[in-house]
Amino acid sequence: MSRKIRLFEFRSWRAFMNLLTQIKQRFAPALAGLASDVPALLDMIRPAQDAKFGDFQANFAMPLAKQLGRSPRDVAAEVLTKLQIDDLCESPEIAGPGFINLRLRTDVLAERLSRIAFDDRLGVPATEAPRNVVVDFSSPNVAKPMHVGHLRSTVIGDSIVKTLRFAGHRVTSDNHIGDWGTQFGMIIYGYRHFRDESSWRASAVGELARLYKLVNQLSDYHAAKALLPALEKNLLESRQKLHEIQQQPQDDRTKKLVSGMKKALAAAEVELQSAQDKLAKVEGSPALLAAAAAHPEIARRAREETAKLHAGDPENTALWTQFMPVCLAALQQIYSRLNIHFDLTLGESHFNPLLAGVVDSLQQQGLATVSEGAMCVFLEGNAAPFIVRKTDGAYTYATTDLATIQYRRDTLQADEVLYVVDSRQSEHFQQLFATARRWGCEQMSLRHVSFGTVMGSDGRPYKTRAGDTVGLESLLDEAILRARRIVDENDDRREQPLLTAEERSRVAEIVGLGAVKYADLHHSRDSDYVFDYDKMLATTGDTATYMQYAYARVCGIFRRMQISRQSLQGQPVAIELATPEERRLALQLLMFGYAVDSVLSDYRPHLLTQWLFETANAFSPFFDRCSVQNAETESLQRSRLVLCDLMARAIRTGLGLLGIDVAEVL
RNA sequence: GUCUCGGUAGCUCAAUUGGAUAGAGUGUCGGCCUCCGGAGCCGAAGGUUGUGGGUUCGAAUCCCGCCCGGGACACCA
Numbered sequence: 001m002s003r004k005i006r007l008f009e010f011r012s013w014r015a016f017m018n019l020l021t022q023i024k025q026r027f028a029p030a031l032a033g034l035a036s037d038v039p040a041l042l043d044m045i046r047p048a049q050d051a052k053f054g055d056f057q058a059n060f061a062m063p064l065a066k067q068l069g070r071s072p073r074d075v076a077a078e079v080l081t082k083l084q085i086d087d088l089c090e091s092p093e094i095a096g097p098g099f100i101n102l103r104l105r106t107d108v109l110a111e112r113l114s115r116i117a118f119d120d121r122l123g124v125p126a127t128e129a130p131r132n133v134v135v136d137f138s139s140p141n142v143a144k145p146m147h148v149g150h151l152r153s154t155v156i157g158d159s160i161v162k163t164l165r166f167a168g169h170r171v172t173s174d175n176h177i178g179d180w181g182t183q184f185g186m187i188i189y190g191y192r193h194f195r196d197e198s199s200w201r202a203s204a205v206g207e208l209a210r211l212y213k214l215v216n217q218l219s220d221y222h223a224a225k226a227l228l229p230a231l232e233k234n235l236l237e238s239r240q241k242l243h244e245i246q247q248q249p250q251d252d253r254t255k256k257l258v259s260g261m262k263k264a265l266a267a268a269e270v271e272l273q274s275a276q277d278k279l280a281k282v283e284g285s286p287a288l289l290a291a292a293a294a295h296p297e298i299a300r301r302a303r304e305e306t307a308k309l310h311a312g313d314p315e316n317t318a319l320w321t322q323f324m325p326v327c328l329a330a331l332q333q334i335y336s337r338l339n340i341h342f343d344l345t346l347g348e349s350h351f352n353p354l355l356a357g358v359v360d361s362l363q364q365q366g367l368a369t370v371s372e373g374a375m376c377v378f379l380e381g382n383a384a385p386f387i388v389r390k391t392d393g394a395y396t397y398a399t400t401d402l403a404t405i406q407y408r409r410d411t412l413q414a415d416e417v418l419y420v421v422d423s424r425q426s427e428h429f430q431q432l433f434a435t436a437r438r439w440g441c442e443q444m445s446l447r448h449v450s451f452g453t454v455m456g457s458d459g460r461p462y463k464t465r466a467g468d469t470v471g472l473e474s475l476l477d478e479a480i481l482r483a484r485r486i487v488d489e490n491d492d493r494r495e496q497p498l499l500t501a502e503e504r505s506r507v508a509e510i511v512g513l514g515a516v517k518y519a520d521l522h523h524s525r526d527s528d529y530v531f532d533y534d535k536m537l538a539t540t541g542d543t544a545t546y547m548q549y550a551y552a553r554v555c556g557i558f559r560r561m562q563i564s565r566q567s568l569q570g571q572p573v574a575i576e577l578a579t580p581e582e583r584r585l586a587l588q589l590l591m592f593g594y595a596v597d598s599v600l601s602d603y604r605p606h607l608l609t610q611w612l613f614e615t616a617n618a619f620s621p622f623f624d625r626c627s628v629q630n631a632e633t634e635s636l637q638r639s640r641l642v643l644c645d646l647m648a649r650a651i652r653t654g655l656g657l658l659g660i661d662v663a664e665v666l
Numbered sequence: 667g668u669c670u671c672g673g674u675a676g677c678u679c680a681a682u683u684g685g686a687u688a689g690a691g692u693g694u695c696g697g698c699c700u701c702c703g704g705a706g707c708c709g710a711a712g713g714u715u716g717u718g719g720g721u722u723c724g725a726a727u728c729c730c731g732c733c734c735g736g737g738a739c740a741c742c743a
């Protein structure tokens with residue numbers, strides 16, 4: 001009996017937590033007689049765009065008025081006469097063309113906040129409809145060092161996993177690593193011909209990375225050398241053509257031709273330059289040049305090693321088996337540093353045995369046909385076919401991806417699969433999903449969560465000054481190093497430094513990693529963004545550091561007053577919202593659930609960073625003007641302590657969903 | 667050439683997917699330290715949302731044309 005009652009209470013207060021939902025429920029009967037599609041109208045009730053419009057705003061009067069052929073303000077007024085909401089809000093106001101502005105009663109706000117004061121979930125209920133979601137992200141190639149290109153997928157994917165879990169879904173994070181590709185042919189070839197035994201013993205990972213880079217470089221060298229005459233000829237011809245066109249009288253048609261030619265010319269120049277760079281790098285080193293001369297067929301031979309591996313050659317399989325743990329350990333090192341965990345790491349090799357069956361099945365269903373020797377799926381609206389088996393009999397990543405979908409449907413029982421992969425592959429996924437649907441996966445939701453490129457300050461993809469891609473490891477090192485300088489400087493400025501050397505290292509790690517992750521997540525994912533250490537580690541503005549600082553300031557209050565946050569728990573709370581600053585902070589804290597919902601509606605973590613920044617921003621004036629220590633009354637002091645504790649947990653929880661940590665002292 | 671994503675304050679980015687006077691940060695300028703962490707707070711200036719049309723009560727957002735940029739376009743993943 002008592003258990004039943006408690007369950008009921010629990011569910012009812014959870015349901016009541018979401019003020020917005022509750023407000024919508026109040027509007028439903030008021031709208032019932034006026035419109036057929038009430039839910040659509042209720043959906044137009046939202047948090048106010050600007051605090052001067054109150055706390056919530058209803059935008060439905062204008063479209064509804066149009067349906068009814070009446071004036072919007074009239075319709076709004078009629079709705080208000082039927083609306084029962086005075087136990088929640090001040091009297092609603094009609095403004096502008098017909099907006100309804102709602103301001104919550106402060107006593108209601110205080111009461112709601114009191115209820116969630118010690119709730120770990122900050123009043124956000126777990127979903128009543130949990131789904132099985134597989135999130136496919138990070139997905140590096142093993143045997144190649146991870147670089148800046150893997151950053152976004154890894155960070156965004158991890159945040160989506162954490163947010164989905166928080167919302168109550170059953171999530172499987174899966175790292176679909178490239179462990180069966182051409183790079184293995186390269187390191188096998190490299191291992192046979194260029195291995196340095198002592199380096200191998202000292203650091204197998206480092207040696208594999210060196211071998212990969214070396215073989216790649218030599219292959220590029222020969223390719224560039226072979227291509228050079230054609231590139232030079234191409235460039236000359238482009239210049240010649242451009243010159244000729246420019247001699248002609250200028251009209252709209254020639255103008256267009258000129259701009260087209262200029263673009264082609266620029267592309268040809270870039271291509272030539274890149275080839276020349278590759279040649280210069282090898283020719284600049286006698287050792288490399290000698291190696292290149294000794295291995296003229298290196299690219300082809302490396303490909304053959306890959307083919308042998310795929311064909312089950314025992315020696316190459318043995319090498320693969322020997323290399324894999326080394327490669328995985330190298331990846332794991334970065335993931336544990338980033339504090340990112342995968343439930344599964346099922347790479348391409350795992351699905352290899354299934355590929356023949358996939359193609360057979362596609363063929364049997366009449367989806368795939370042979371064209372120009374390749375097994376293809378032709379899709380309406382796509383010029384290029386989706387190739388599932390190449391002319392030489394090898395399978396492609398299309399095939400692997402289909403096998404993976406099958407596995408996720410049948411074995412993991414997924415309702416939904418998210419692919420956190422950069423936007424250049426959107427055509428691939430569009431074809432993949434279309435094929436999968438026709439193949440029998442129409443029940444499953446498949447989504448490409450795409451994102452843009454990380455750029456340098458020059459507006460081009462982020463590279464080192466020498467033009468190499470930036471290794472992820474060194475990128476993190478640099479961020480942490482810079483964070484350490486900031487932490488040192490700050491603590492040294494104190495009369496009594498608060499941190500030991502070890503603590504400083506720990507804090508620098510938290511601040512540095514947080515900066516990198518936050519900078520990535522606070523941009524909307526589909527746009528490119530400019531990578532800038534100074535901006536992401538700035539102690540002012542919309543950075544992780546600013547949020548972490550706000551957290552540390554709260555901790556400072558408790559430390560100073562010698563009150564543990566733990567000791568507040570379990571005692572009765574009565575939140576008092578005496579000032580505008582307290583009210584603003586309270587409202588902001590209650591919006592957490594809305595922020596989480598909005599993130600998940602389209603997998604956009606930047607909406608959570610926005611909420612965090614607004615929360616830290618709401619806290620600052622409170623901190624400035626509402627002294628806890630010198631509060632007028634004991635009950636006000638207690639109320640403020642609870643508010644502080646809630647604020648700290650909100651920041652910690654919110655940052656946590658982004659994969660970012662906090663520290664008590666910065 | 668086709669498809670696709672973009673062009674918003676000096677700079678870096680938002681804009682709850684069609685809602686009010688387009689907002690933040692940074693930078694610039696001007697105010698706040700007998701008071702819980704000044705890594706802070708408050709304020710000001712800064713815009714023809716690439717451009718020309720259209721759709722409607724209402725457009726940065728949707729449609730069409732043009733200009734500029736990124737990317738992808740049969741056997742790499």
